[in-house]
Amino acid sequence: MTNPVDLVEIWRGDMVECVHRGHVVVCDDAGQIVSALGDPDKVIYPRSSCKMVQALPLLESGAGAHLSVEQLALACASHNGAAIHTDRVGAWLRDLGMTDDNFRCGPQLPDDIPTRNALIRANEKPCQFHNNCSGKHAGFLTLNKHLGAGPDYQEPDHPVQQACKAAFEEVTQETSPMFGIDGCSAPNHACTVHGLARAMAFFASAQDRSDRRSAAAVKLTHAMGAHPALVAGETRACTDLMRAMNGKVAVKTGAEGVFIAIIPEKRLGVAIKIVDGATRASECAIATILVKLGVLDPAHPAAIARMQPPIVNRRGIVTGSIRPAAALR
Amino acid sequence: MTNPVDLVEIWRGDMVECVHRGHVVVCDDAGQIVSALGDPDKVIYPRSSCKMVQALPLLESGAGAHLSVEQLALACASHNGAAIHTDRVGAWLRDLGMTDDNFRCGPQLPDDIPTRNALIRANEKPCQFHNNCSGKHAGFLTLNKHLGAGPDYQEPDHPVQQACKAAFEEVTQETSPMFGIDGCSAPNHACTVHGLARAMAFFASAQDRSDRRSAAAVKLTHAMGAHPALVAGETRACTDLMRAMNGKVAVKTGAEGVFIAIIPEKRLGVAIKIVDGATRASECAIATILVKLGVLDPAHPAAIARMQPPIVNRRGIVTGSIRPAAALR
Numbered sequence: 192m193t194n195p196v197d198l199v200e201i202w203r204g205d206m207v208e209c210v211h212r213g214h215v216v217v218c219d220d221a222g223q224i225v226s227a228l229g230d231p232d233k234v235i236y237p238r239s240s241c242k243m244v245q246a247l248p249l250l251e252s253g254a255g256a257h258l259s260v261e262q263l264a265l266a267c268a269s270h271n272g273a274a275i276h277t278d279r280v281g282a283w284l285r286d287l288g289m290t291d292d293n294f295r296c297g298p299q300l301p302d303d304i305p306t307r308n309a310l311i312r313a314n315e316k317p318c319q320f321h322n323n324c325s326g327k328h329a330g331f332l333t334l335n336k337h338l339g340a341g342p343d344y345q346e347p348d349h350p351v352q353q354a355c356k357a358a359f360e361e362v363t364q365e366t367s368p369m370f371g372i373d374g375c376s377a378p379n380h381a382c383t384v385h386g387l388a389r390a391m392a393f394f395a396s397a398q399d400r401s402d403r404r405s406a407a408a409v410k411l412t413h414a415m416g417a418h419p420a421l422v423a424g425e426t427r428a429c430t431d432l433m434r435a436m437n438g439k440v441a442v443k444t445g446a447e448g449v450f451i452a453i454i455p456e457k458r459l460g461v462a463i464k465i466v467d468g469a470t471r472a473s474e475c476a477i478a479t480i481l482v483k484l485g486v487l488d489p490a491h492p493a494a495i496a497r498m499q500p501p502i503v504n505r506r507g508i509v510t511g512s513i514r515p516a517a518a519l520r
Numbered sequence: 521m522t523n524p525v526d527l528v529e530i531w532r533g534d535m536v537e538c539v540h541r542g543h544v545v546v547c548d549d550a551g552q553i554v555s556a557l558g559d560p561d562k563v564i565y566p567r568s569s570c571k572m573v574q575a576l577p578l579l580e581s582g583a584g585a586h587l588s589v590e591q592l593a594l595a596c597a598s599h600n601g602a603a604i605h606t607d608r609v610g611a612w613l614r615d616l617g618m619t620d621d622n623f624r625c626g627p628q629l630p631d632d633i634p635t636r637n638a639l640i641r642a643n644e645k646p647c648q649f650h651n652n653c654s655g656k657h658a659g660f661l662t663l664n665k666h667l668g669a670g671p672d673y674q675e676p677d678h679p680v681q682q683a684c685k686a687a688f689e690e691v692t693q694e695t696s697p698m699f700g701i702d703g704c705s706a707p708n709h710a711c712t713v714h715g716l717a718r719a720m721a722f723f724a725s726a727q728d729r730s731d732r733r734s735a736a737a738v739k740l741t742h743a744m745g746a747h748p749a750l751v752a753g754e755t756r757a758c759t760d761l762m763r764a765m766n767g768k769v770a771v772k773t774g775a776e777g778v779f780i781a782i783i784p785e786k787r788l789g790v791a792i793k794i795v796d797g798a799t800r801a802s803e804c805a806i807a808t809i810l811v812k813l814g815v816l817d818p819a820h821p822a823a824i825a826r827m828q829p830p831i832v833n834r835r836g837i838v839t840g841s842i843r844p845a846a847a848l849r
Contacts, residue, residue: 201776201797203565203700203701203708204698204699204700204701205698206563206565206698206700206710208564208565208700208776208797209776209777209795209796209797210795210796211796212796234535235537236532236535236537295835296834296835297833297834297835297836298834299834308640311637311640311641312640312641322834369533369534369535370533371532371533371535371537371839371840372532372533372833372837372839373833373839374833374834374839375833375834376833376834376835376837379532381535447530447537447538448538466538466539467538467539467540467541467795467796467798467801468530468537468538468798469796469797469798472796504626504701504702504703504704504705505625505626505627505628505651505703505704505705506624506625506626506705507626508701508705510700510701510702510703511700
């Protein structure tokens with residue numbers, strides 16, 4: 192076991208005020224580690240970073256054959272709950288002949304400020320379709336309709352989740368030692384940082400293979416890159432970074448400091464876990480690694496905004512910055 | 521230099537998902553370390569945890585002799601911007617013959633949800649009196665009126681800030697090596713974790729001395745304990761914990777994972793810094809330490825809610841918990 196490594200520093204004035212440690216693995220299409228920091232064998236919950244893995248059974252089963260590219264992007268999304276997301280999820284529910292009550296993800300106040308404020312002004316409570324995972328759950332409902340199984344599709348022993356677990360274990364090439372219940376109530380299976388990077392390398396190299404699962408992986412990776420705003424939303428790291436790379440690389444955040452990247456042109460998968468769970472650090476780390484791998488222009492505003500963003504106080508004064516630590520530079 | 525120590529764990533299911541490290545010092549009235557974890561000599565920014573130190577010149581100078589106990593509590597506060605705070609800060613400004621424009625803290629959307637939602641519904645922008653530091657700044661304005669100095673009382677070389685720096689260096693018994701600019705634009709002087717705990721032990725033992733500064737320290741500590749809701753607000757850790765201890769211990773949070781305690785009955789000062797800056801960890805750590813020191817009942821709901829709070833998802837399912845790590849237990 193290797194200790195985690197200092198990855199990101201928070202500066203204020205001339206002093207480092209905080210440090211974030213973590214584990215990083217860059218993996219090739221043979222499942223081998225190309226580079227790593229910290230402990231590749233550290234077992235983590237991938238959280239929402241593995242939504243594209245959870246969407247594989249939707250396509251492999253044939254249940255999602257009719258879905259649009261936009262819908263596939265939403266199935267992989269942790270979205271802001273803005274109208275561009277909720278309008279499409281609402282239409283998807285109607286296509287299924289279902290309503291918000293069929294969801295099992297729970298309601299969430301949208302992160303999109305105009306939408307949130309509109310709900311507050313109207314004295315309305317958020318619905319389940321506002322939940323950042325509602326696209327993933329629409330995918331679950333679509334698969335479940337195809338399978339004809341019971342309504343509690345989020346239960347760990349339900350055929351939908353059993354299919355997700357099987358896909359997860361196969362692309363990580365690991366037997367998951369346990370699962371936790373996610374914010375959206377679906378099981379989230381644990382794997383090593385190496386296993387998560389291996390899964391992303393499977394996606395990154397899927398165009399080289401002709402099997403059903405690889406074809407599904409190609410479609411999902413393409414959908415994320417084609418619709419970056421549907422995967423997260425305006426001002427969000429996933430959206431900004433995918434746009435900056437012209438959709439040629441898919442990136443996805445996960446709660447508690449996880450971030451992944453799928454780089455088809457290099458057949459590489461990347462997985463990051465920040466030990467303390469800080470998103471400000473996982474965003475800085477993924478941007479820095481994408482620059483180092485030569486797929487993100489360090490001069491692009493989206494790269495600068497994530498790699499070395501200023502910390503600005505309530506009078507607009509720059510008081511410090513977030514910076515990659517020496518191991519990442 | 522000693523490494524920081526694992527202080528708090530974030531559990532999900534049967535696995536630790538995240539870990540927060542930090543430094544802790546408990547200091548007696550002779551300035552000696554009673555117990556410590558991590559590196560007592562680690563230099564940190566105390567941030568808002570040292571507001572009672574920044575309020576010392578207000579009383580020592582005589583400028584604040586007429587202030588109420590409530591006003592002294594507000595001078596030490598990082599408040600929610602609720603009406604109980606802003607009404608009193610507004611009245612204080614009027615007493616000074618000043619307006620919101622005299623503040624230099626900048627506007628901040630209140631953390632108090634009803635107040636925040638009321639602003640959103642009214643399409644109003646927050647004012648500087650909503651800033652969580654507006655009580656401290658009202659204290660600065662009061663001192664500045666007494667001194668007759670220029671309007672930019674937040675500048676590091678201004679007499680108000682020079683007085684704060686002198687008091688800070690004297691109660692920490694350290695020469696501050698540098699300062700950063702805080703979220704409210706005032707300078708925040710760095711010290712060691714030991715120095716911060718030493719300052720809090722100065723406050724905790726002030727009743728044993730008869731000098732002017734000690735008298736000021738007694739008044740400020742008493743004010744915080746007497747008005748816990750003014751120091752933070754409903755649902756906040758500082759307020760809940762001080763209420764749970766019947767106001768006999770003063771506690772104060774600071775941004776980026778700082779927490780202090782002043783324990784007059786034991787003449788002890790406590791200082792905590794979480795390396796990654798997480799508030800969920802500093803709150804768990806301070807509650808655990810207060811229980812260990814015998815001043816907080818571990819069965820009190822406020823103690824349970826900070827030491828081992830459940831993590832609840834969007835459907836109300838308990839998915840994990842925050843827990844003190846072995847070194848703290």
